[in-house]
Every structure is written in C-alpha cells, then in structure tokens.
Amino acid sequence: MNFAVLVFPGSNCDIDMYKAIEDSIGQPVDYVWHTDGDLSKYDCILVPGGFSYGDYLRCGAIAQFTNVMKAVVKAAEEGKYILGICNGFQVLTEARLLPGALLRNNGMKFRCHQTVLKVENNTTAFTRDYAEGELITIPIAHGEGNYYCDEATLKELQENNQIVFRYEAGNNPNGSLDDIAGISNKAGNVVGMMPHPERAIHEILGSADGKKMFTSILSAWREKHDAAAIR
Template identity: 70%
Template sequence: MKCAVIQFPGSNCDFDAVKAIEATIAQPVDLVWHTATDLSQYDFIVVPGGFSYGDYLRAGAIARFAAVMKEVERAAADGRFVLGICNGFQVLTEAGLLPGALRRNESLQFRCELTELVVANAATAFTRHYQEGERIVIPIAHGEGNYYADEQTLRRLQTNGQIVFRYAQGCNPNGSIDDIAGIVNERGNVLGMMPHPERAIHSRLGSEDGTKVFTSILQVWRETHAAIQS
C-alpha cells in the first residue's frame, strides 16, 4: 500500500502523520506538496492537521481550492482511502467530500488535551481493529472542532452508520452536535476526524489507541487487493 501525506502552507502535523504510518504499518509514504496534480499511485491519502493557509477566511476554506484537492476528490471517487485529521477534516467538509461543517468551539477557546472517545461504528475500513463501543483516548488540538449538520443530514449520518467516533459522555470539548468526533462518507472510504490518531501511537505519547486506525486500513487494503488479484 502506497501512502501520501498532503502538505499545505501552514500544515504542522504532516511529519507526525508520516512517522505514524511508518511506525504502525511500515508502508511507503511520501510527503506531497499542495501543487501536485497526480495522486494516482497512492492507495491511502492523509490530509493532515495544522493551519492550512493560516486558516484565513475560515479553516480549510482556501486549501479546498488547492490543485491537489482535485486529485484527492478523484481518489475518493475511485474508492481509495482518504483520512482527514483535524484541519484535514475541515478541508474535506469544505471540499464537499464529507457533509456538515466545523465551527468555532463553543468555548471560543483552543483546546489541546487527551480526550476520551467511543467507537460508534467498528465496521468501517478505518475501525476494523476496534470493538463497537470501545472507549479510547486520542488527543485533540483545535479551535474550530464544533461539528454541525442540519437535522436531515444528521439523521442520514445516524441511519447510515456514518458516525464513526463520538466524544464520550461528558467529554465533548467543543460542542459538536450528537458528540460527533469523526464521520465517514456514504461509501465508507473517506474519514474525517478532529482528534489526532497519529499522535496516539505509543504509550510515551500518552496513548496507543490511534494505532488501530492505520492497521485497520492496511488490513482492508490487503483484503481488497488480494480479492482483485484473485
């Protein structure tokens, strides 16, 4: 499985994502600048956290128009795996690859802390190695993580099982509707999440609970690749 981590001006979790992929699944990974116009060689694409283009206008609003995003959209349409983390989640919603929007935290404060989550759907390509209802600890670092969707969109997310991670009861740090911390698209190959799994891959970081996001993707990719070859 070949992996790409997108770099925008202002990305600051790009190297974290690269090191996480290398440490958890030992797959080849490239840093790809935002001007790239071909991602066809990559099976798994990470849109990392940070402050792309300084979060001018609003988080993700300018990055959404970067040349590389056309290729990210093409990858998603092809069924390849796309993971948007924190600012990457914001970029994916701005690009229309995921529904809803990320607003300012209700506290209007930047929150940076370990946060307890509940795995709401363990049947996705990103959560295969978790258990349904499993409680995990993943760090957050955001000022605009307050997920919002209108009632119709929220019902669709709930009905389709597209809510993948929720903040544990009493642990919602930003006011997200329905305690949503991460969602997938209807096809299930694009995940956006505000918490940072790439920062939770070793006990020295305070948690190893993010590791399974990456190992799950590798397992599903191997299964799919084997089925295609056979």
C-alpha cells in the same frame, strides 16, 4: 500499500502523520505538495492537521481549491481511502467530500488535551481493528472542532451509520452536535475526525490507541488487494 501525506502552506502535523505510518505499519509513505495534481500512485491519502493557508476566510476554505484536492476528489470517487484529521477534516468538509462544517469551540478557546472517544462504527476500513463501542484515548488540538450540520443531514448520518466516533458521553470538549468526533461518507472510504490518532501511536506519549486506525487501513487494503488478485 502506498500512502500520501498532503502538505499545504501552514500544515504542521504532516511530519506526525508521516512518522505514524512508519512506526505503526512500516509502509511506503511520501509527502505530496499542494501543487501536485497526480495521486494515482497512492492507495491512501492522508490530509493532516495544521492551519492550511493560515486558516484565512474559514479553516480549510482555501485548501479546497488546490490541485492536490482536485486529485483527492478523484481518488475518493475511485474508492481510495481518504483520512482527514483536524484541519484535514475541515478541508474535507469544505471540499464537500464530507457533509457539515466545523465551527468555533463552544468555549471559544483552543483545546489541547487527551479525550476519550467511543467507536460507533467499526465496519469502516479505518476502524475494523477496534471493537464496536470500544473507548479509546486520543488527543485533540483545535479551536474550531465544533461539528455542525442541519437536522436532515444529522438524521442521514445516524441512519447510514456514518458517525464513526463520538466523544465519551458527558465529556464533549467543543460542543459538537450529537457528540460527533468523526464521520464518514456514505461509501465509507472517506473519514474525517478532529482528534489526532497519529499522536497516539506510542504509550510514552500517553496512548497507543491511534495505532489501530492505521493497522485497520492496511488490513482492509490487503483484503481488497488479495480479492482483486484472485479474480
């Protein structure tokens, strides 16, 4: 399975993401620069955290216009797996691959610490190795992680089981609507989340709970790949 880690000017979690793939599932992974418009080689595209283009205008607002994001939109339409983390989540909302927006944290401060998430949907390609309702420890590092959408969109997310992760009840670090920490598109092949699973691969870092996200993606791809081969 081939993974792409996108790199924008200002990305600073791209190396973390690359190493997470190497250490958790040992699959081929490449850095792909923002000017590249061809992602046909890749089965999963990872949009990392950081401050793409300095987060000028809005977080992720400039990155959405790059050649590589046009290719990401095409890849998403083809059913490839897309995962955006932190700034990557912001980029995916700006590119309209996911609904809603990320606002300033309600405390108006950058938050960087471990958080407890509840796995709300374990049927996606990114969460199948978790149990539904499982509590996992994943770190956050963001100043604009306050997820917001209008009432109609929230109702749709709830009814379609598109809320993938919530912050543990009573421990919402940023004021995010409905305690939302991560969502998917309707098809389930695009997921965005504010917490950083790529920083939760080794117990020595405080948690290895993020590893199952990457093993989930690999097992989902293998199942899909094997089914296609049989046909």
